[in-house]
Structure formats: C-alpha cells, structure tokens
Amino acid sequence: MTIGIPGFDYQRVAVDGDVTLNVAVGGTGSPIVLLHGFPQTNVMWRHVATDLATDHTVLCPDLRGYGASDKPVARDADTYAKRTMAADVVTLASKLGHERFALAGHDRGALVAIRAGLDHPEAITHLAILDVLPTLDMWDILHGSSAAVAFHLYLMAQPPGLPEQMISASADAFFGYFLDVWAQHPQAIPAQVRAEYLRASRAAVPSIVADYRASAGIDIDHDRADRAAGRQLSMPVTVVQQDWGAALGYDATALWHNWAADLEHRTTSAGHFMAEEAPDEISTVLRTLMVR
Template identity: 40%
Template sequence: MFEGFETRTIAGEGAEIFCRLGGDGPPLLLLHGYPQTGAMWAPVAARLAERFTLVVPDLRGYGQSSRPESKNGEGYSKRIMARDMVAVMAALGHERFRLAGHDRGARVAYRLALDSGPGVERLALLDIVPTAEMWCAMDAASALKSYHWPFLAQPNPVPERLIAADPVFYLDHTITSWTKGRSLAPFAPEAMVEYRKAFAQPGAVHAMCEDYRAGATIDCENDEIDRKAGRRIAAPTLVLWGEHGTPAAGGDVLATWRNWCESVEGKSFDAGHFLVEEAPDETGAALERFFA
C-alpha cells in the first residue's frame, strides 16, 4: 500500500501523529474513521496523488499515532483531534488545504472546518451526518443499527473489558456488518493486517472508546452551541454516502447538511459504509473532480 509514499511522525496538539505523505500538487488531508487507520485511503491514494500532495495521518488513539491519557472523552473531542491536524499541516507548511474525512475522521473534518474557517478550502464528508443530528434522531431502529455509539460511550472499563476478550473478532464483526455485502471482501489483506494489529495494541480500545465518549458528550454539545449560534461551514462541501449505510436510512442526507453548510453538494453510491473500499472508482472520481 502507498507505494512511493514516505512516513513521518509529526507533533500534533499533545499527540504524536503518524502520517503517510506522497503526491504532488495542492495539499489534501485525508482522515480515516473507526475502527480503521489511514490505510483505508489506499484504494484511491495513487489516483489522488497524481493531482494532490496527500497527507494521510492516523488519528490520535488509532494506528501508529500516540494515545494520550483521557477520562470521559476529554482527550478525544473532535475539537482537540482537529487541532492535531492543524498542527500537522502547519508543520508541513500547509496553512490552507483541502480536507476529506470518513466516519470519525469526517467528524474531525467538519469540526476543523467550523473552527478553522478559511484554513479549509474545500471539504468532503463521507457517510456521516452531524453528531448532534445522529443523537437527536436515534430511535429503537437506529440504536440497534448503530449500537456501538451508546455501547462504546459507556463508562470505562465496561466496553474496554468486553472487547478485550476477543478484539480481533470484534473488529472483524464490526467492519463486516457495515458493508453492503456483509463481507470482508472489499478490504485489502494488507489493510486488514494493519487494522487488526492496531486494534489489538494495549490502550487502543480505550482510546477509541474515549473517542465515542466525547461524541456522546463534548462533541454533541459543541455542535449544539454552533447550531444555536447559527454558525455554518463556509467551505464548499461535498457529501458522499452509501445507499446501504446509516445516513441513508435516516432520511435526506443533503437536506440535513444544508442546515450546516453554506454550500453543499453530494450523491450516494451503491455501497455500505465503506465507500473508499466498496466503491473506489466512483469515490475516487468524485473526490478528484470536487477538489480539482
């Protein structure tokens, strides 16, 4: 994966952030989601690297990045994780950049866009709606489909100890259940090796639970503050989602994002949650067109 890319570890906002770097052109930051690493971008990296300078980090708590101590989600709010990314891009000389995120990475991305304003030139969000919208709309059906949201947010150490009984089983089950075909077939073996190794590292599950604890409290509160203040994402925004994923089941995805963005466009693909792996050609083409 990522042939021709270099790797570096760069200081974030209190975390050490592992990054893959490659390509040529305007800077484009690509953020992964749960329970993956930056390796998820491999299916589209070569295509995008022909036109952009790619920065592909592991978020704090994930992959090869550090896992700062945290309690009740305080160290893993999307605002803090976004500041990691701003620090990384500044260290690389990029004060302004394009930004795409999937899943939790998309939540970091839209928080970064809200907080950093003109630093984000264009924004792409893959298969999410805002955190506050998710919690407000959660009913029995969506709670069953997205059970991990309340489960991972339970007080430490309940989810940590339950997942620790067989972390690789939990990882594989989670990823499989979010694809259209309920299969690991869309994922490269090299990527799965990386995900499993990272997920089983000491402290990794706790860090990811802290991410979700922040999502249930701090992140949701910050979203509500912005919503009440009428604060909106200024950067032109592209929203992509899977026809068989959670956002699609919740209603009109673009209509939801129009309440949060000054300018938004988007489309769905015949896929589950993992657009980059399940529909790499369509997703890569859409990102290339939008960011170019």
C-alpha cells in the same frame, strides 16, 4: 508487521504537547488531507491516495488514538474531543508546510473533518464527508429499534471501565464484526489489510472507546453551541453517503443544508467502506470538489 500506502513516505509529527501523529505523505501539487474511519488506519486510503498523488500533495495521518499515532490517556473530556483532534490535523498540515488545504474524512475522520471546517475555516479550502452524520443529528435520528444498528455507539458511551473490558476480551470479534457487516464487497478489504486493522484496533481499545465516548458528551455540546449560534461550514462541501435517509426516515440533503450552504449531497451504491470498495468513484468526487 504493519503495512502502508505504496509509494508514500511515513513521518511522525508532533501536534499537541507530547502527542505525535503518524502520517503518510506522497505526491506534489495542491494539498489534500485524508482522514480514516473506524476500525481502520490511514491504509484505508491506499487506492484513493495513490491516485490523487499524481497531481496533489496527499497527507494521510492516523488520528490520535488510532494506528501508529500516539494514544494519550483520556484524562479529561477534551483529550478525544473532535475539537482537539481537528486542531491536531490543522497543526500537522501547517508543520508540513500547508496553511490551507482540502480535507476529506470518512466515518470518525469525517467527524473530525466537520469540526475542523467549523473551527478552522481559514485553513480548509474544500471539505468532503464520507458516510457519517454530524454528531448532534446522529443522536437525534437514532431511536427505537432502528438504533440497534448503532449498538456500539451506546456501548462505548458508557463510563470508563466496562466498555474497555468487554471489547478487549474479544477485540478481534468486535472490530471484525464491523468490517464484515458494513462492507458491500468484503473482497475490497483483503486479508492482510483486515489483519492490519484488527492488529491496530486491538492495541488501541482505550483510545478508540474514548473517541466514541467524546461523541456522546463534549462533541454534542460543541455541535449544540454551533447550531445555537447559526454557524455553518463556509467552504464548498461534498457529502457522500449510503442511502441512510430512506432507511431511518429523514431528509439527508435537508439535514446537511443546515450545516453547509455550498453543498453537493450524493448517495452511493458502495458500502460503508466506500474508499476501498469504490475508489475510482471517491477519487472522482474529490477531484470534482477541489475545482468548485
């Protein structure tokens, strides 16, 4: 049995041909869209979304390929390109009556959010990025033994076939591993929520792998083209990360300034799943961003 965000209504909205997204909608006021990460669903926003819904209209979709959203077969590189997934989000918001909206993304959802900000600046008023690096920078920074922490990126970058087979053969162990090692406070993901994440991920192995595979291919091409053209995020941007810079040897704030002029960069003592581990902190960050 699936679980949802308390007090939110769930809808299905067609965004791209025969692709339909599952979205939780709640609250009233200026709109904000919240995009989940891996290996999660929109349920990761349950605390933050209910708080923001007191004075904002909050949309929490499952990304294409995840949760209860459609999972099209990856017939070409574009199917799970972040450019395609970002267009899904803009279309979804428009169909629900919001031509302009604030956008926050965590992990995979943050990569979609970055691409939405670059491709659709007319639609995104404010942008929040939680615990991810732009695709191009991520691959540049990972090297040597430090790249071992991102073994899943290299596994899912391989050609179709073997990654899907290996992950499907031990799906709960694979997805559960990340829920365990990335959390500073494991109790923030209670048993029923963990079970929902595992159930949803088990049912989505091919599309999850296709999403990651796109980030080792077409997404890099799109980022390189933006860098060559000098494109930046034009809206106010807040980035919240664990202190990866110290661990991996780079200047995180300087890196992000290459992509965003109007930037606030923050580190957090919470783990990777910060919207669940430190929801009050994240709600405050998003409210502060939306009045900049």
